[in-house]
Amino acid sequence: MTETPAEYDTADVLVVGSGIAGCGAALQAARAGGDVVLVTKAERPDDASTDWAQGGISTTRGDPESLKDDILEASDGTADPDAVDVLVEHADDAVDDVLLDTLGIEFDEAADGEFDYTREAAHSEDRILHVDAATGTHILRPFLNYVDDHERIELRQDTAALELITHEGRVHGIVTDESGDGHPIYAGSTVLATGGIGALYTRSTNPDDATGDGIAMAALAGADVADLEYVQFHPTAYAGEDPFLLSEALRGEGAVLRNGDGDRFMTDYHPDGDLAPRDVVARAVDAEREATGEVVLDVSTLEDDFEREYPAIARNCRDRGIEGEAIPVAPCEHFLCGGIDVDDRGRTSLDRLYAVGECARTGVHGANRLASTSLLEGLVWGLRAGADATDVGTEPEIVEAPDLRNSDPDLPDRFAAEKFVRLKRTMDESLGLERNPDEIARASAVLRRLKGEVDAYVRTRTARDLYELRNASVTALLVARAASENTESKGCHYVVADSSAEPVETESAADD
Structure with a gap:
């Protein structure tokens, strides 16, 4: 740690990430009277995973118990029933409030003028609102415009979070890449909404910058993580x-x-x-x-x-x-069901740190996510976290920030890209659709060596691509560790003795 920096910014509530969860948190914090800074790596909407979401957003259509049953069934019985209760009890109000009344999203309608609810895999009812099959785009772009125009929200695009600022178990904000040696933003509360981990795999439906940033930063700061073995394809x-x-x-x-x-x-x-x-x-x-x-x-x-x-x-x-x-x-690769462990308001194990959206583990998805619940979960938990972050107190405390040195020469242009190829190959081969203990162990060894190499360079350089590689290697190691500790096949985590063997232990929905 160093002395308090001479230049820094402050916010009542700081949100990191500009998908539906981050926008929801920023909106609700501003509604509650907080001054919000929302920072995002994105330079355009399609840099956020929400913009890539196709199918739609689930509602309950007045039958929350039916949706709850489908979520639990799709999760192979591993979803947290209490978390699912929070989702289904607040689903329709969140959709009505934000998407319909505030943003005026024009979801597809049937010939009779009513909403054209559709059905997706493992849903027992037609209950999904959609716009063509590009729902995320039609939600996120007006949401970003609304947030950008809000008098209490400052939106900073093309701004990456590099480290959390912590002191005695409390998070006080982040250090960004807005200057060569890092620029602190102090906040009363900080909300991570940084998306998933698609960039850790060669083939993914995520944008290229989904490098697990929030998960890695939170874990390095000491926050609890859970269910990281459950990577959905x-x-x-x-x-x-x-x-x-x-x-x-x-x-x-x-x-x-x-x-x-x-x-x-x-x-x-x-x-x-x-x-x-x-x-x-x-x-x-x-x-x-x-x-x-x-x-x-x-x-x-x-x-x-x-x-x-x-x-x-x-x-x-x-x-x-x-x-x-x-x-x-x-x-x-499509979605991470686990992440930073949070409660029903998005609170992590670190004081004043929240996590929402795909980087968070709410317990709703368990071992396997039901289709069209990701946008809904992000919206519901984003709103709840934004409200709670404002309620607990918004006065930032200025403490010492991490010393991010930028003293050594820049690395070759392809350094991070070439290391990413190695990381992705390891994840593809050992932590994909099927895993076996020997391959997981070998992957862990490769990833540990890679992280050690990257750490040596991060100590003296603050380049964004290097920190993304650091975050990806940390998150990949956490996925490997979780996979090695869970020998039971459930949902997305399918364990075999070797590449041609039957599962070691399985209770998948296919056997019901």
């Missing part, structure tokens, strides 16, 4: 280069999976067939690709015209030269 991403998501709404509206022989296969794996839980479908798709050469999503069976009903997805297909109605698919 979406079963239907385009199988070629530059993957994009093929929303579960397609299967919810009648699209089907076929293997290389042209056969439907999902009923061989689960009684719900193409609408089985994500973890089951992802492993089935992977198995059929290996056995028959490919799997396609057949959209010729849709109830409505593919081009008309899903123009954004259709455009992605045509841009990649995919003609016809059979789209090659393969599993792709």
